[in-house]
Amino acid sequence: MRYAFGVDIGGTTVKLGLLTQDGNILDSWEIPTRTEDGGVNILPDIAASIRAKIAEKNLNDNDIAGVGVGAPGAVDDKGVVHQAVNLGWGRFSLKEELHAMVKLPVMAGNDANVAALGECWKGGGRGHKNMLMVTLGTGVGGGVIVNGKIVNGVTGSGGEIGHMHLVDGEEEACGCGNHGCFEQYASATGAVLLANRVLAASDKDSVLRHTEISAKNIFDAAKDGDELACEIAKQYGYYLGKGLALCASVLNPEVIVLGGGVSKCGSMLFDLLKPSFEEFVFKGCKDTPFALAELGNEAGICGAARMVIDP
Numbered sequence: 223m224r225y226a227f228g229v230d231i232g233g234t235t236v237k238l239g240l241l242t243q244d245g246n247i248l249d250s251w252e253i254p255t256r257t258e259d260g261g262v263n264i265l266p267d268i269a270a271s272i273r274a275k276i277a278e279k280n281l282n283d284n285d286i287a288g289v290g291v292g293a294p295g296a297v298d299d300k301g302v303v304h305q306a307v308n309l310g311w312g313r314f315s316l317k318e319e320l321h322a323m324v325k326l327p328v329m330a331g332n333d334a335n336v337a338a339l340g341e342c343w344k345g346g347g348r349g350h351k352n353m354l355m356v357t358l359g360t361g362v363g364g365g366v367i368v369n370g371k372i373v374n375g376v377t378g379s380g381g382e383i384g385h386m387h388l389v390d391g392e393e394e395a396c397g398c399g400n401h402g403c404f405e406q407y408a409s410a411t412g413a414v415l416l417a418n419r420v421l422a423a424s425d426k427d428s429v430l431r432h433t434e435i436s437a438k439n440i441f442d443a444a445k446d447g448d449e450l451a452c453e454i455a456k457q458y459g460y461y462l463g464k465g466l467a468l469c470a471s472v473l474n475p476e477v478i479v480l481g482g483g484v485s486k487c488g489s490m491l492f493d494l495l496k497p498s499f500e501e502f503v504f505k506g507c508k509d510t511p512f513a514l515a516e517l518g519n520e521a522g523i524c525g526a527a528r529m530v531i532d533p
């Protein structure tokens with residue numbers, strides 16, 4: 223076995239990669255995600271694209287460990303999708319159906335969990351086997367790696383830390399239907415929510431009153447010393463640190479890796495989250511190191527390939 227395919231299914235495109243067993247990406251490409259008709263074309267399209275790549279590169283099936291797949295939904299240890307709303311999928315065995323089409327071993331997982339495995343193998347968690355990965359984007363995605371393996375959970379909902387309850391009495395609903403979820407405060411959307419609340423509660427001027435309120439603009443303004451932006455960033459850090467403290471107290475990971483759009487503000491994020499992290503975390507986990515994700519969009523195909531290289 224010298225090669226593996228990694229597949230990262232998104233709502234509009236499917237990213238595919240051909241990797242060596244050491245994790246070097248030899249080739250990567252994309253195909254559209256055809257979500258119409260309940261997503262029936264998605265797996266046949268992936269299988270055809272992989273068979274075409276095998277022919278193009280003159281590869282022998284015996285040299286291929288298999289096809290790992292990350293999908294945006296709940297996927298359990300057996301490769302069964304419980305639901306993937308954005309793809310139109312209900313419950314079925316992704317592992318068995320794709321295997322029947324592509325004639326190679328298949329492993330499947332939730333996309334955020336698979337990306338975490340990629341970061342653990344080749345990115346910000348490199349060298350560790352026990353890691354928490356948190357993606358701070360439009361929502362908050364999570365992935366838990368224990369002893370080098372993804373924690374999928376019984377119904378594929380393992381690592382959904384974005385929907386951990388953090389705040390009582392929140393009136394706005396989270397996308398999941400609950401109230402007061404971690405991602406309502408610690409996502410890029412959450413930073414905007416906090417900004418709107420801080421700005422509404424104050425008469426002070428701020429550059430944020432004269433520009434579009436986005437996570438990037440908030441953190442840029444805070445770096446420039448804007449008083450209200452600093453207050454928003456401080457509140458953001460409070461919630462982020464508190465949520466991560468709860469996770470760390472359960473997992474006691476070797477490292478916590480932060481990725482996603484908000485993590486682009488860099489080490490400032492660590493300074494913002496550390497006061498509440500250290501306040502709330504169990505003392506035995508107080509020295510948990512933090513790192514930034516390194517693989518960006520490639521984390522998905524790396525982690526997907528890793529699932530079949532080290533099944």
Ligand SMILES: [Zn+2]
Pocket residue numbers: 384385386396397398399400403405
């Ligand atoms: Zn939620």
